[in-house]
Amino acid sequence: MRRGDRLTRRQLLTRGGIAVLGLAGGGTGARVAMAGGLLGKSPAGPEPGHSGPATEPVAGPRTLLAELTAAETHLDIGGQVVRTWAYGDQVPGPLLRGTAGEVLEVRLRNRLPDPTTIHWHGMAVPYDQDGVPDLPAPAIGPGRDGAYRFTLPDPGTYWYHPHVGVQLDRGLYGVVIVDDPHEPGAYDAEFVVVLDDWLDGTGRTPDQVLRALGGGMAGMGGAGMGRGGAAGGQAGAGPAGGADAGAVGMAAMPGFRSALLGGDAGDVAYPHYLVNGRAPGAPATLGARPGQRVRIRLVNVAADTAFRVALGGHRLTVTHSDGFPVHPVTVDTVLLAMGERYDLEATLGDGAFPLVAVAEGKGGQGLAIVRTTTAGATPPVRARPGELGRRLLRMGDLRAADGVSLPDRRPDRVHDVVLEGDMMQWRWTINGHGDGDMAELPVALGERVRLRFVNLSSMFHPMHVHGHTFQVRRGSAPGPRKDTAIVLPLETVVADLVADNPGRWLTHCHNLYHSESGMMAVLDYLP
Ligand code: C2O
Numbered sequence: 207m208r209r210g211d212r213l214t215r216r217q218l219l220t221r222g223g224i225a226v227l228g229l230a231g232g233g234t235g236a237r238v239a240m241a242g243g244l245l246g247k248s249p250a251g252p253e254p255g256h257s258g259p260a261t262e263p264v265a266g267p268r269t270l271l272a273e274l275t276a277a278e279t280h281l282d283i284g285g286q287v288v289r290t291w292a293y294g295d296q297v298p299g300p301l302l303r304g305t306a307g308e309v310l311e312v313r314l315r316n317r318l319p320d321p322t323t324i325h326w327h328g329m330a331v332p333y334d335q336d337g338v339p340d341l342p343a344p345a346i347g348p349g350r351d352g353a354y355r356f357t358l359p360d361p362g363t364y365w366y367h368p369h370v371g372v373q374l375d376r377g378l379y380g381v382v383i384v385d386d387p388h389e390p391g392a393y394d395a396e397f398v399v400v401l402d403d404w405l406d407g408t409g410r411t412p413d414q415v416l417r418a419l420g421g422g423m424a425g426m427g428g429a430g431m432g433r434g435g436a437a438g439g440q441a442g443a444g445p446a447g448g449a450d451a452g453a454v455g456m457a458a459m460p461g462f463r464s465a466l467l468g469g470d471a472g473d474v475a476y477p478h479y480l481v482n483g484r485a486p487g488a489p490a491t492l493g494a495r496p497g498q499r500v501r502i503r504l505v506n507v508a509a510d511t512a513f514r515v516a517l518g519g520h521r522l523t524v525t526h527s528d529g530f531p532v533h534p535v536t537v538d539t540v541l542l543a544m545g546e547r548y549d550l551e552a553t554l555g556d557g558a559f560p561l562v563a564v565a566e567g568k569g570g571q572g573l574a575i576v577r578t579t580t581a582g583a584t585p586p587v588r589a590r591p592g593e594l595g596r597r598l599l600r601m602g603d604l605r606a607a608d609g610v611s612l613p614d615r616r617p618d619r620v621h622d623v624v625l626e627g628d629m630m631q632w633r634w635t636i637n638g639h640g641d642g643d644m645a646e647l648p649v650a651l652g653e654r655v656r657l658r659f660v661n662l663s664s665m666f667h668p669m670h671v672h673g674h675t676f677q678v679r680r681g682s683a684p685g686p687r688k689d690t691a692i693v694l695p696l697e698t699v700v701a702d703l704v705a706d707n708p709g710r711w712l713t714h715c716h717n718l719y720h721s722e723s724g725m726m727a728v729l730d731y732l733p
């Protein structure tokens with residue numbers, strides 16, 4: 207990891223809250239032009255003809271520099287001020303944006319009381335930039351600075367978050383957009399829509415929640431804590447004991463059920479569901495003009511909540527899954543689990559429309575307002591557009607676009623990745639391994655590898671692989687490229703990948719409380 211030693215000669219351009227730094231020269235002699243490639247596009251739309259750096263009179267790729275400060279802060283999340291941890295005193299954190307092939311360098315100033323990292327979710331960065339503590343780079347200590355530097359790989363919608371404990375369930379997350387220098391960009395406007403479940407600063411911290419569930423380090427002795435249903439407790443019954451548990455006031459669990467998720471919909475009751483950092487009572491407004499074709503980049507950064515999303519009065523055409531293009535499919539509503547992204551297109555009507563993110567199986571919802579006129583009345587806080595009950599996108603509807611579909615090939619190696627949970631103990635395992643004893647999935651450079659995610663538990667798990675974007679298979683048929691895929695209870699999801707990025711890569715459930723309670727394995731390149 208580089209430590210900011212390359213930031214000596216710089217030019218500071220501040221745009222919309224992010225420091226964008228242009229760097230000339232540097233240790234490698236790379237030449238750099240700075241044209242404000244980060245956060246370049248306003249929500250109202252990309253500048254027409256944006257087509258990347260092809261005409262720039264510089265040798266070598268551009269380097270984009272950004273500085274992020276992770277710190278404790280107070281934030282208004284729409285009607286409530288909370289104390290939390292965030293990047294740049296904002297939630298979501300600053301949007302990072304560049305074009306594929308450009309170099310992104312992010313300096314991280316850690317002003318948190320704990321060590322932290324940044325993981326680049328979904329991006330095929332080199333192993334030493336992956337932001338998992340000691341795999342291989344150490345975490346950045348409190349009060350210290352660190353830096354990440356890599357060439358922006360595949361175009362698409364990605365995100366960043368810490369990979370230390372349950373820090374993600376505070377306000378530490380942001381979006382990375384990698385533009386495609388070859389994409390025509392057949393849209394007039396763009397909305398980045400970030401969905402989150404929120405509890406930090408409302409009376410309990412994510413660490414208290416993890417302890418009350420019985421996961422993490424020592425646990426609290428477990429049975430019944432926060433899982434009243436599984437442990438035979440009753441709804442509303444308090445936790446079985448312990449100081450944290452009292453403060454946490456976990457919802458007992460029989461309540462969270464969803465047919466779409468195959469039963470159990472989550473473990474943690476959240477007081478708020480946020481869209482772009484705002485609770486429904488004071489929602490964010492996404493502005494455009496009537497008749498515009500809008501690209502909506504949906505990102506679920508929640509820790510324990512899947513969202514079902516619809517835009518009142520509109521159908522949605524799905525164009526990308528986890529950053530990669532698909533053959534377009536038009537639906538009314540999409541379900542995103544934790545870590546997943548979909549890019550959608552819609553042609554906007556004239557008025558003010560609710561963009562609703564129902565916390566699937568949990569009852570609450572997040573809201574943003576899409577507004578194309580100043581005249582229209584604002585939709586109500588509890589708006590439930592009919593689209594939510596109409597045609598839902600299924601994984602089986604999606605097929606990777608031809609340019610990104612993996613060539614048909616027999617796998618060189620097949621790994622079963624067996625997902626199990628002991629609800630009583632709050633232990634989650636992969637191939638029988640949990641807690642600090644990760645299952646190893648060996649692969650060799652150049653192989654076609656097949657992962658078969660076999661869910662033997664009674665809960666859904668969004669399974670994520672670092673450093674690679676796999677392709678889901680349905681029998682012999684190719685599905686979408688993804689880096690995070692929902693595996694429903696008692697279901698098997700088959701995912702093929704090309705082993706082309708050497709390292710030791712985490713493969714884990716993106717339910718943060720599951721991964722922190724053992725549901726993590728490592729895809730390990732053989733020497
Ligand atoms: Cu968002 Cu280990 O990942």
Ligand code: CU
Pocket residue numbers: 666667668715716717720721725
């Ligand atoms: Cu899980």
